[in-house]
Amino acid sequence: MTCNGQQQAAKCSRRRFLALGAASALTAASSQALAVQTADDVKWNETADVVVLGYGNAGTNAAIAAHDAGASVVILEKMAEGGGNVAVSSGGFVVPTDKKAYYTYLKSLYELSHSQWEPELLEVFCDESMKLLEYVQALEPKAKVGVYGHAGYQSLPGADSVRKFSIRGVPGKKGGDRLFGVLARAVESRGIAVHLSTPARRLVMKNGEVIGVEALRGGKPFFVRAAKAVIIATGGFQCNPELMQTYIFGQPMSYLGSPGHTGDGLLMAQSAGAQLWHMNAVSAPLGIQVPGVKAGIALVTRQPAFIWVDQYGKRFCDEKGLDYHCSWMAVNHFDAIHHKYPAIPCFMVMDESYIKAGPIVSAGGSGYAINRENYVWSKDNSAEIKSGVIVKADTLAELAQKLNIPAKALESTVAQWNSDLKTHGVDTQFGRRISADPKQKSVFVGRDVKAWSAPLSEKGPYYAVRLVPVLYHTMGGPKRSVKGECLDTQGKPIAGLFAVGELGSLWGLTYQGACANSDAMIFGRIAGREAARLASRR
């Protein structure tokens, strides 16, 4: 397309804009990092003061706040149903007992891992965290809430202030669906318009301001004008392999949440000139990928007779001592001599007692695989043994051969583990505790539910599953202001644009669980309120 002269410019821009619009229907998310610079004549399909992208946690909270502050709001959601990650999450959120102590605790987390953080943002977050219970109960006075957990890093100053809450007492619904239920009902009762199956593709900009968005509806471009602002709340990029390779060291990895998290919001914000931060941070335990199921399944080890080994057949960490959300860091190293990631995948090696005790993953757990793809792990693990997800062998040598790891190394690793526990009563390699109870020093005997460590049986059969990091969420994305505004590379707000939730979250490399939902709720609300305050553009 060629354009000559100033008079042609607007026409050209309009033609190019429409051509790109049509093309974008076919392109993959990762190649859309181009905002539309438009002249005057976009044919808008719809207008609202505030256009929210994403009908999940941050998006619902933003929409509710913007509506309650007097703005007209429309939500565009990519998937056929709302809820994204929040609906398949455990639904936890932190309400601390003391703001100052909580600030000290979270600050230490950033400092430990040398992660990027902003004191002002943390200040606002801690302040608002104190009010979260009040907020949830104002949305739905009959909602019952209860404490289910505490600080992930107990030794840090201020850890005592951390209380994880979730919504209780909704039969047939799990934590995430309960939390999203409260938010979705608040959206519905306010009559806020939600367009499902309407992925936002590109921002529409004019003179450096974001004035709307191009989405797809029924496969066709759908232009929504934002009289005040666009709020991007589209989640992370864990389901976009290209972006994962770009930002996250150590592969392969999988994800636990909605497959809708393909980084669309990240690319849109970048196209408007957003500044990015802590792109290298994720929250990920280890888990299992079942072939034919999109999302992975997180592993929570509940029996004592197991170890994890790498591709050299060696243990590499205290399997029970790792912080759950940081487990990915224990496997995430590249062997520069043998040129591979020796612990991605790694293997959980178990004996018959582990398998006989019931399903090796929690059937009642959170995540998309169990709660949306309806994967049901067999009660006696037999289906997974049959399908090869759990590898079974009569001897350790045969198991090693099936896993393609050195047999002698696996035999000697198991022999050392068994001898450590039987002879010394301790794990001499990594100091894994015998029991959840720190006072219990003796070797595991019998059916001790608190037992963390036990020797593997001297006799087969033995079992193994392949483990990879499975992501709860990515942390990185556009940097935001205390008002939730999307900042440019100079640290200035991009006019008409907010970015909240998992997208550019507050969190760095060391993440305290149950803070992602709080972050999305808090900054979603703030962004909604601030967007509604803006003057309306004619």
Ligand SMILES: Cc1cc2nc3c(=O)[nH]c(=O)nc-3n(C[C@H](O)[C@H](O)[C@H](O)COP(=O)(O)OP(=O)(O)OC[C@H]3O[C@@H](n4cnc5c(N)ncnc54)[C@H](O)[C@@H]3O)c2cc1C
């Ligand atoms: C298994 C699991 C358990 C978890 N448990 C907890 C927990 O207990 N506590 C906690 O604090 N955190 C937890 N988390 C993390 C937390 O739930 C998320 O980080 C949080 O919900 C993020 O909110 P969000 O609004 O950014 O994303 P979401 O709630 O996922 O909402 C984003 C929405 O945007 C939509 N979207 C994406 N692209 C587009 C597009 N182009 N156009 C329109 N819409 C789009 C998505 O489909 C989605 O509906 C968990 C996560 C998982 C996966």
